[in-house]
Amino acid sequence: MTRLIAPLLLVVFALVPLWLKDPYLLNALIITGIFTICAMSLNLLLGFTGQLSLGHVAFFGIGAYVSALTALGFDVSLPFGLRVTHEGGSPLLGFCLAIVITGACGYLIGRLSFRVRGAYFVIVTISFAEVVRLVALNWVELTQGPLALTSIPNMALVLPGIGEMTLRTKMENYYLVLVLAAASYLVVARLVGSRFGRAMRGLKENESLALSLGINATRTLTVAATVSAAMAGGAGSLYAHYIRIIDPDVFLFSYTVTMVIMVVSGGKGTLAGPLVGGIIFGLLPVALRPVMAPEAQWIVYGGILIAILFVMPRGIVPALEGFARRRPKAAAQPKPLEAGANP
Template identity: 80%
Template sequence: MTRLLPLALLVVLALLPLGLKDPYLLNALITTGIFTIGAMSLNLLLGYTGQLSLGHIAFFGIGAYVSALTSLGFDVGLPFGLRVTHEGWPPAAGFLLAVLIAGLCGYVVGRLSFRVRGAYFVIVTISFAEVVRLVALNWIELTQGPLALTSIPFMTLGLPGLGEMTFRTKIQNYYLVLGVATLSYLLIARLVGSRFGRAMRGLKENEPLALSVGVDATRTLTIAATVSAAMAGAAGSLYAHYIRIIDPDVFLFSYTVTMVIMVVAGGKGTLVGPVIGGLIFGLLPVALRPVMAPEAQWIVYGATLIVILFVMPRGIAPALAALGLPKRAPAAPKPEPARASS
């Protein structure tokens, strides 16, 4: 059942917009899909290596700003009288640069923090996210600070033989996000099913044993952090070109908390868990908004999370997997040894 679940979800999500006429709901699905990609990237660290990144939104925001600035262009002064002028490039180039630069930042953070793991990694990621937020807020000449970057162009892709395609409508952006999410899922599945994935799980489950068989902990965790950050940067790029306005609020800590909730409730360390958690906790506020006040919405949101974790401590996906497992027949009683007659 669990093997067919991802395919069934993909088919349902691919057909969903065909019968959906409400643009508000379609917008909610798009933003939920973007943050689900972020949750999948976080799961690569939290679920498969056991490393909690509480500054993961930093890579999402870096991807958003890099992609937006690459597309818009900029003219900024640097120390020693230097000046950098950049003419706008196609949004597809911004997407690629967002992935590369976010991944590079993940590599730097990983190299600095994974030599001394545990709480140090959490502290480094939180500090990094706050530093990046302050840079975005105060470097007004480059980022416009609280005034925000506006008029970010729509995502545009050049298709061989078909010319250029601009993703202007919600339907087009929905399928773009679904396509990137599917590629991200397949990449993670391939990664965790490889020898590298076994090394990640080994470090999470028994690090001394993994080290004793030759696993390079720092290298493995750094690569995982790099891939995770690059994927979060891709989500940030999609967000920038869909919303078309970016300000320092994109680095809010609450976004990281939302991704953590999606991962933990869906089932960390599972492929489909962040997708299920993302759909539930991304769409739940949308479902509650018409029927109750904002304060009550947050109460129901928190109560839903508590109930899920109380009933299914390992998350929804592992609970569904357990339902599909065949029940073991009780073991037959062992025959008693024959006693010698007196």
């Protein structure tokens, strides 16, 4: 049953622009799709390896800045009298560089921090995100600091036989995000279903047993961190070219909290969990905004999360899977005979 969730969601959301003409709601769906990609990337670590990263927003922000600076260009002074100048390039090149550079950052952080576990790893990831935020805030010559990078060009695709196509409308950006979200889902599904994915789950369930079977824990977790960071960096690139303005607030800790909420509420360790959680908690603020004040929105937001986890501790998707398994068993059980009835 739950295997059909992702294909059904893809079909449903592919048809949305055909009837939804409200640009505000379409904008909300685009932002929700971008953060759902981030949630899928975080689920690769949190759900399938059991490693909680509270600095995941760092990769999202790095991807946004790398892609924006690649498209805009820069001229910065470095130590020893060096100067680096870039005249600006294609947004598509920026998107590719964002994936490569954030993947490299994820690899380095994994190699350094996966020698520790638990709270120590969480502290390392939070510290990394804060350092990156401070760099973006204070390296004004490169990032413009609190003044923000503005006039970031829209994403442009190179189509064979057609040439470069700039995605300016919300509908074009919507379908771009939808396609990349589907691609991210397939990457995670392929990775999790492979031998490498079984190694990740083994480390999560029983690390000592996995190590005794010859699984290299550091290498496995580092590869997962690399892929996870690269996906988050790609989402950051989409965000930068869609919003067209970014500042150090892109590293806000609340973004990481949003990703964690999407993963946990939907069901960590499941493929469809981040999709369901992303849709619910991505669109919930949009539904609450017209009817209540911002302070009340956060109260309702938190209350719904608590209610979901209280009723379904493992998340929505695992609860649906459990319900689907129990229903045929209940239907197959014979009904008790009524009093006085002949056997």
